[in-house]
Amino acid sequence: MSQRFRNLESQIAGVALMALAFSVATVSVATEPAAPAAPPTDARQQLLDLEKQWTDAEDKSDTEALRRILDDRFVATLGTRTYDKEAFIKLFAREVDPSASQTLTYEAVIIDADTAVVLATDTAHGMKDGAPRTTVYKYTATYIRRDARWRALAEHIVRVPPPP
Numbered sequence: 001m002s003q004r005f006r007n008l009e010s011q012i013a014g015v016a017l018m019a020l021a022f023s024v025a026t027v028s029v030a031t032e033p034a035a036p037a038a039p040p041t042d043a044r045q046q047l048l049d050l051e052k053q054w055t056d057a058e059d060k061s062d063t064e065a066l067r068r069i070l071d072d073r074f075v076a077t078l079g080t081r082t083y084d085k086e087a088f089i090k091l092f093a094r095e096v097d098p099s100a101s102q103t104l105t106y107e108a109v110i111i112d113a114d115t116a117v118v119l120a121t122d123t124a125h126g127m128k129d130g131a132p133r134t135t136v137y138k139y140t141a142t143y144i145r146r147d148a149r150w151r152a153l154a155e156h157i158v159r160v161p162p163p164p
Helices: 001-012 040-061 063-069 083-088
Strands: 070-078 081-084 101-112 113-129 131-146 149-159
Touching: 040 063, 040 101, 040 113, 040 131, 040 149, 063 070, 063 083, 070 083, 081 083
Parallel strands: 070 149
Antiparallel strands: 070 081, 101 113, 113 131, 131 149
């Protein structure tokens, strides 16, 4: 995710992100039959694995992997802007930054049948203008399980202001 945030940072500069409260409320009505429910620990591990795949796809600019991970109805709110699936993926059609890495710290992974919500902190590392850089973000991602696999349905991301 670090590249996504670097690309968006210039778009959301000057916005008082500190004042934003974040929440994602998603209602999903599945039109297909529900997949058999996985045990909670298995579902949790599946979600954490998918989070890792998503992070890797962003860092490596792997737009095809992003297309597999994101549901067709995916929406993301970054700062004050909202992106649909294709607009979000376009943010990653760029040259790969080999210095980019991320550390995800999970605050909550809530699973209710075929819906899951992940609250986490993303500490993004990389280089900007030849200097090391670390930026911290809080995010909420909502997932749905359809056809026996999890897909990202929505994400809301807020940059954490640096300490004074």
